[in-house]
Amino acid sequence: MSLALEVAVHDLGRTRYMEVLCAMQAFTDARDGRTADEFWFTEHEPVFTQGQAGRPEHLLAPGDIEVVQSDRGGQITYHGPGQIVGYLLFDIRRMNLNVRQLTHGIERAIVAVLGDYEIAAAPRPEAPGVYVDGAKIAALGLRVRRGCAYHGFSFNIDMDLGPFARINPCGMSGLQVTQLKDLCGERDLAKVKQRLLRRLEAVYPIHLLRSNFDAAIKLCESS
Numbered sequence: 001m002s003l004a005l006e007v008a009v010h011d012l013g014r015t016r017y018m019e020v021l022c023a024m025q026a027f028t029d030a031r032d033g034r035t036a037d038e039f040w041f042t043e044h045e046p047v048f049t050q051g052q053a054g055r056p057e058h059l060l061a062p063g064d065i066e067v068v069q070s071d072r073g074g075q076i077t078y079h080g081p082g083q084i085v086g087y088l089l090f091d092i093r094r095m096n097l098n099v100r101q102l103t104h105g106i107e108r109a110i111v112a113v114l115g116d117y118e119i120a121a122a123p124r125p126e127a128p129g130v131y132v133d134g135a136k137i138a139a140l141g142l143r144v145r146r147g148c149a150y151h152g153f154s155f156n157i158d159m160d161l162g163p164f165a166r167i168n169p170c171g172m173s174g175l176q177v178t179q180l181k182d183l184c185g186e187r188d189l190a191k192v193k194q195r196l197l198r199r200l201e202a203v204y205p206i207h208l209l210r211s212n213f214d215a216a217i218k219l220c221e222s223s
Contacts, residue, residue, distance in 0.1 A: 004207040005037060005095065009197065012042040015219065017049060017068050017079060020087070022220030024150040025071075027089055031148060037094075039200070039208060040087040041193055044079035048167060051075050051141055058168040065163055072141035072151040074128070075171030082159030082179075084189055086152045086196065093147035095205055103128055103140060106153050109199035110138045113155075116195055117184045127170060130155075135178040139170055155196070156180065158187035 012020065020042055027038070048059065048067045051074035058076045059067060065078075079085060092102055107123040110130045114121040114137070121132045130138040138155045156179035164177045181187045197208050 004201075004205050007037045007039050007090070007206045007208050009039050009208050009210055010041070011193070012040055012219070014081065015042045015044055017044050017047045017066075017070075019219040020044070021068075021070060023218070024087060024089065026220065028145055028148050028150050031091070033091070033094070035091070037091055037206070038089045039197075040089065042085050042087070043081050043083060043189070044085060046078075046080040046163065048076055048078055048163070049141075051077075053171075055171065058171045058173075059166075060168065061166045063166060065166070070141070070151075072143050074139070074141040076167050077139045077141070077154065077170060078163045078167060079154055080159050080163060082157055082187075082189070084155040084157055084192060084196070086155070088142075088149055088152045090149045090204075090206075091147060092144065092149050097204070099142065099144055099149075102149055103142065105200070105203040106140055107138075108203050109196060110153065110155060112199045112202070113192065113195045114180075114183075117180070117186060119180075119183050127172065129170065132178055132183060135176040136169060137178050137180070137183075155192070157189050157192055 046065050049070045051072050054075050107130055111121045121130050128140045129136050138153055140153045142149055142151050158181040161177055169175045201208055
């Protein structure tokens with residue numbers, strides 16, 4: 001049995017999306033076969049992000065919320081305070097994973113966290129993410145460059161869901177969204193993060209270094 005790879009965990013706190021996108025790109029561009037993998041938590045200031053396949057007709061009424069073009073996969077989604085965003089900066093070649101396995105691992109981990117709260121959830125083969133009774137609670141969007149992944153997932157915990165009505169979430173007209181607080185009352189993001197870390201360790205060959213659970217990442221200055 002192979003040894004688990006050590007992965008540093010960093011919590012960036014509240015951030016602007018473009019700062020973190022720039023930092024992820026810089027990290028990925030600079031890394032080589034010896035670079036240790038990292039996992040970043042953050043909460044973004046309100047922003048709509050449009051994936052590489054994003055189509056403008058799915059942005060219905062952005063209003064005063066910033067719209068950013070991203071290099072991740074997928075369509076449009078919303079990020080805001082009260083939502084856990086997790087970024088997986090993993091060398092998937094070193095982990096012997098392909099993109100499908102990486103995606104399925106994220107979905108399995110989030111489904112398991114929801115199971116901890118006795119909430120039945122499942123992914124959908126035709127639309128990556130995690131759903132509860134047809135409503136989306138977690139979205140996925142990844143990018144792989146030179147065998148190294150970045151971007152990741154968003155998991156709705158205790159947020160204003162109103163902005164999702166200004167878009168077709170993930171390019172799906174009429175898609176409902178939900179959050180953990182409304183399903184079971186849980187609103188403590190720190191507790192959910194710890195559950196996520198345990199569940200991610202169960203689906204990937206990794207050991208997440210919680211001692212590095214800090215914001216020791218230099219973010220790019222936003223323009």
